[in-house]
Amino acid sequence: MEANLEKKDVNRKDFLSMAILAIGGVISFAIGIPAVAYILGPALRKATEQNWIPLGLASKVEVGVPTLFKAKIEQKAGWITNEQELTFYVLTDNGRDFVAMSNVCTHLGCRVRWVEDQEQFFCPCHNAAFDKQGDVVSGPPPKPLDKFEVKVENDQLFVLGGGAA
Amino acid sequence: MMTNLANWLDERFGWRTVWETIFRRKIPKVNWFYTLGSATLFVALNQAITGILLTLYYVPSPDQAYATVQFITYELPAGWFIRGLHHYGASAMVVLSVLHMVRVIFYGAYKFPREMTWITGVLLLLITIGFGFTGYLLPWDQKAYWGSTVGTKIAGTPPFIGDFILRVMRGGQELSEVTLARFFGVHVWVLPVLLFLLIGVHMYLIIRIGISAPPKREKTDE
Numbered sequence: 350m351e352a353n354l355e356k357k358d359v360n361r362k363d364f365l366s367m368a369i370l371a372i373g374g375v376i377s378f379a380i381g382i383p384a385v386a387y388i389l390g391p392a393l394r395k396a397t398e399q400n401w402i403p404l405g406l407a408s409k410v411e412v413g414v415p416t417l418f419k420a421k422i423e424q425k426a427g428w429i430t431n432e433q434e435l436t437f438y439v440l441t442d443n444g445r446d447f448v449a450m451s452n453v454c455t456h457l458g459c460r461v462r463w464v465e466d467q468e469q470f471f472c473p474c475h476n477a478a479f480d481k482q483g484d485v486v487s488g489p490p491p492k493p494l495d496k497f498e499v500k501v502e503n504d505q506l507f508v509l510g511g512g513a514a
Numbered sequence: 515m516m517t518n519l520a521n522w523l524d525e526r527f528g529w530r531t532v533w534e535t536i537f538r539r540k541i542p543k544v545n546w547f548y549t550l551g552s553a554t555l556f557v558a559l560n561q562a563i564t565g566i567l568l569t570l571y572y573v574p575s576p577d578q579a580y581a582t583v584q585f586i587t588y589e590l591p592a593g594w595f596i597r598g599l600h601h602y603g604a605s606a607m608v609v610l611s612v613l614h615m616v617r618v619i620f621y622g623a624y625k626f627p628r629e630m631t632w633i634t635g636v637l638l639l640l641i642t643i644g645f646g647f648t649g650y651l652l653p654w655d656q657k658a659y660w661g662s663t664v665g666t667k668i669a670g671t672p673p674f675i676g677d678f679i680l681r682v683m684r685g686g687q688e689l690s691e692v693t694l695a696r697f698f699g700v701h702v703w704v705l706p707v708l709l710f711l712l713i714g715v716h717m718y719l720i721i722r723i724g725i726s727a728p729p730k731r732e733k734t735d736e
Contacts, residue, residue, distance in 0.1 A: 380563065380564075384563075384592070387570075387591060387592045389591075390592075427571070427585055428581040429578070429581070
């Protein structure tokens, strides 16, 4: 009889320990999983969607000469909206088909500029040169200048970018 | 294997004695009202965890505080949940502390030898109210701004020293970026350190002295 009582007592303790452990586990997960999502949220956010960015008048592009266009886009990483200036070189050979190139050197991200008398894009950081189409002529860059999709509507030039640009 | 490791560690840390002292101590036959203190401690833990999570994104600056709170609430995954736990946890902590005190008062548990447990408890309540007061300003919305304007104004009502108190609290004559920064500093550094130090003392006293039994009706026949 006494032994029975003692056994019952131990069982009650064990039951309570297990109940505390189970409830504690549920609460830990109920806070832990949202906490992980909360911490990782900004890191896992996909790049912002690409948009058609208006550049200016297509008629401003001289045939056969890369022409500089600047566009402002708004970017938001967290709670601050920043205006960022993007720069493109637009090239046309016939006044109808356009190619837009980034002015960011594919080596280490310096800005390239068009040098008229040499007919080349020149990067001042490591003396890299690209030809008119953006292909590497000399220097360390591993690939040609980035190209963007272009469209013309009512003489208005647009490039598709913004996301990773 | 695990038992061997546990034994090896226990020989060095003596954690089993600590565990037994804290969780296997003898207690009198009590009722559910005796869980209010533990409930308050649990909410304090919740406030600490969710509070630390909130500081990952919150910026205590007038031009960003509101935007960061909006970002936490509406753009972060589960941000509304973390902020909600902290927001409602704050109210729960005050309510539970007071209920816990009411239990101690009605059961006469503040008497010898537990006066210091009571006094540290009163200080803990004051710290909790301080948390509520400083935390109220941090979202930097209209309610926060005017709530703290009125709150600091009330603190400034005592004669002679009132204006000085108000200027110290606001960090100047007006509620400003100085006020927001110091309320934040007090809320996340000064008060948490004080709270956990005093909880340590409070818990030490509870474990050292033991908790009081519910008072019994005295015999009336002399």
